[in-house]
Amino acid sequence: MNHVQLPDASGHYDAFGGRYVPEALVAALNQLEAEFDAAMVDPQFWAELNGLRRDYSGRPTPLTEVARFSKHCGNARILLKREDLNHTGSHKINNVLGQALLTLRMGKTRVIAETGAGQHGVATATAAALLGLECRVYMGRVDTERQALNVARMQLLGAEVVAVESGSQTLKDAMNEAMRDWVATVDNTHYLIGTVAGAHPFPKMVKEFQRVISTEIREQFEQRFGGLPDAVAACVGGGSNAIGTFADFIDLPEVGLYGFEAGGDGVETGRHAAAIEGGSIGVLHGMRTYVLQDEDGQTVESHSISAGLDYPGVGPEHAWLAATGRANYEAVTDAEAMAAFQLLCRTEGIMPAIESAHALAGVIRLGQRLAVEAPDAAPTIVVCLSGRGDKDVDTAIKYFGLNGRPDIFTGGRS
Amino acid sequence: MNQVSSAKAITAANAEGRAALVGYLPVGYPNVPGSMKALRTLCGEDVDGPGVDLVEIGLPYSDPLMDGPVIQRAGTRALERGVRTRDVFAAVEAVRSVGKPALVMTYWNLVDRYGVAAFARDLANAGGSGLVTPDLIPDEADDWLAAAEANGLDRVFLVSPSSTAERIASTTRACRGWVYATSVMGVTGTRSASSSAAPELVARVRALAPELPIGVGLGVSNGDQAAEVGAFADAVIVGSAFVKALLAADDAGNPTDLTALRGVVADLAAGVRRR
Numbered sequence: 001m002n003h004v005q006l007p008d009a010s011g012h013y014d015a016f017g018g019r020y021v022p023e024a025l026v027a028a029l030n031q032l033e034a035e036f037d038a039a040m041v042d043p044q045f046w047a048e049l050n051g052l053r054r055d056y057s058g059r060p061t062p063l064t065e066v067a068r069f070s071k072h073c074g075n076a077r078i079l080l081k082r083e084d085l086n087h088t089g090s091h092k093i094n095n096v097l098g099q100a101l102l103t104l105r106m107g108k109t110r111v112i113a114e115t116g117a118g119q120h121g122v123a124t125a126t127a128a129a130l131l132g133l134e135c136r137v138y139m140g141r142v143d144t145e146r147q148a149l150n151v152a153r154m155q156l157l158g159a160e161v162v163a164v165e166s167g168s169q170t171l172k173d174a175m176n177e178a179m180r181d182w183v184a185t186v187d188n189t190h191y192l193i194g195t196v197a198g199a200h201p202f203p204k205m206v207k208e209f210q211r212v213i214s215t216e217i218r219e220q221f222e223q224r225f226g227g228l229p230d231a232v233a234a235c236v237g238g239g240s241n242a243i244g245t246f247a248d249f250i251d252l253p254e255v256g257l258y259g260f261e262a263g264g265d266g267v268e269t270g271r272h273a274a275a276i277e278g279g280s281i282g283v284l285h286g287m288r289t290y291v292l293q294d295e296d297g298q299t300v301e302s303h304s305i306s307a308g309l310d311y312p313g314v315g316p317e318h319a320w321l322a323a324t325g326r327a328n329y330e331a332v333t334d335a336e337a338m339a340a341f342q343l344l345c346r347t348e349g350i351m352p353a354i355e356s357a358h359a360l361a362g363v364i365r366l367g368q369r370l371a372v373e374a375p376d377a378a379p380t381i382v383v384c385l386s387g388r389g390d391k392d393v394d395t396a397i398k399y400f401g402l403n404g405r406p407d408i409f410t411g412g413r414s
Numbered sequence: 415m416n417q418v419s420s421a422k423a424i425t426a427a428n429a430e431g432r433a434a435l436v437g438y439l440p441v442g443y444p445n446v447p448g449s450m451k452a453l454r455t456l457c458g459e460d461v462d463g464p465g466v467d468l469v470e471i472g473l474p475y476s477d478p479l480m481d482g483p484v485i486q487r488a489g490t491r492a493l494e495r496g497v498r499t500r501d502v503f504a505a506v507e508a509v510r511s512v513g514k515p516a517l518v519m520t521y522w523n524l525v526d527r528y529g530v531a532a533f534a535r536d537l538a539n540a541g542g543s544g545l546v547t548p549d550l551i552p553d554e555a556d557d558w559l560a561a562a563e564a565n566g567l568d569r570v571f572l573v574s575p576s577s578t579a580e581r582i583a584s585t586t587r588a589c590r591g592w593v594y595a596t597s598v599m600g601v602t603g604t605r606s607a608s609s610s611a612a613p614e615l616v617a618r619v620r621a622l623a624p625e626l627p628i629g630v631g632l633g634v635s636n637g638d639q640a641a642e643v644g645a646f647a648d649a650v651i652v653g654s655a656f657v658k659a660l661l662a663a664d665d666a667g668n669p670t671d672l673t674a675l676r677g678v679v680a681d682l683a684a685g686v687r688r689r
Contacts, residue, residue: 010553018553018554019551019553019554020522020523020549020550020551020554021549021551022479022480022548022549022572022574022596023551023571023572023573023574023577023581023585023596024572024574024575024576024577024596026551026576026577026581027576027577027578027581028576166483166486166490167476167477167490172477173477176477176478176479179479180479180480180481180482180600183479183480183600184598184600186576282523282526282527283522283523283526283549284477284523285477285479286549291523293523293527295527296498296499296524296527296528297475297499297523297524297526297527297528298475298476298493298524299476299477299523
């Protein structure tokens, strides 16, 4: 595949991306782009970032073969890229460390962030504590309730958490509120966006900071198995762990790219968060992309059991990869994701984030489908396990009807 | 309905030795019929004194990232109460029926979804003067530049204190009618003190685009502030102060009571006439 360099100079991936923002933010976006471009070719920046990745975050993360889980995936051999083993428990730290270092380079002293599940908020609060930056995190009020543990984690790390009560009170509204803060504070504040969404240069920049996922996959795979995996897969909300998983493989057409969106109750019910499969092209949060919207263009509320995927848009490069057919996107329902969540726990002793469980459910389906289409093949698929599931235990307790009671009482007292 | 240039309303006021008053209200709040009455009040109907010179009709959007809490609240309620994109054309006609020029101010996705050419055509047919686009910069506006040209519509883009000279020059070149200068770095909403950034920005814009009228908005809430801003701007833009009056009536259980709105209109209209 002869891959053109995207985005173009104005931040477009063909018809997607761009900058649909108030003029007041253009200067800040230009400053950020210039600083980012300079940092990308500055060996000192990379030395510092790679040092933090190694000594603070714990990279490289392992590539774990999951043989017992693979038995449920047709003939496929499944490997997990263990982003859950990063410091703070997810891939979010990869992006946050990069942007926090850029914040210092720009001479800014404060970061703001939006968060859905709380993973990005926790990662941002962590980097802010490490580098001595003031930090405020915007979180939809609904999300603060379903992820109370992460609210406390951010506060313990010294961040201020703002519950956003406008609109649907979820991730998209937290982004709106962070943007409003940024318009008024852009002199000393960097808006540390957590995903490959928003106005240019955010999608491009966040991709570069998440690229390390695919770079490590490629090296580790080559070393252990030789060659390339047949496919890589990841869950897609805004799409940062997926773009990181895809990045080094986009130009290698022999590697299949699979993104799994949150199908909620099923795309056909209208209660889902699958912007590519169930949305249409529009403008949201500064970018042109696939959006869940009504006939008039009002954003439609998304639904997913996973707070981290509960977003009505998707990064513009994913929109482009979908439109060109280079990557395949499918929706996975809440029920499929929770079944995969439980399966990985029981077969491998690894509790995935519910977000990542969407990718696991997707490869179960993919592996079984490939076994029918090509019964003699034994494809190797690397799945990005983007985060760990500790934060989701409350949700799992409710979903599986656990009540925290022991299974058996013994000793004769009752 | 006849189309009129919004710039003409500004230059007419300037010819009287004063700044023009531009008033914003969203269509659909307190509900669609109620907003038509409120817009006519804004134009001076039943007001003790003149109304605004030019109306900006807001089209509520689910994700209004340039708006503060006051306009957000009204917009959310308007959407809950069923406002649709097409209602904005009736609102334009309501304003035109009392003889004032009307612009529409909205976030880009609603226009994009309606179809840029279709929106421009329907806006022109309703007698609208043009569009104010808070989240569309000229860099992304090729379709709109062409549609505005084809339909004789004004294009009001925004400049801000953070805009470089190059951007002020390119943005004002893309404008048709006048330019909207955001006086402070921030979202819409009333502020007790206006900032020194506003006169500085107006001076920079004037130096680069001497022919283009400049409207100043964000933060003006009463006659005194209007007089102060009117001393250096060609037009004073007020939104949240009007919306606040409607919200107060709604919260008090009388959403159709326009008494408070009439008072704010009279105060601001007197403000821009104060020497």
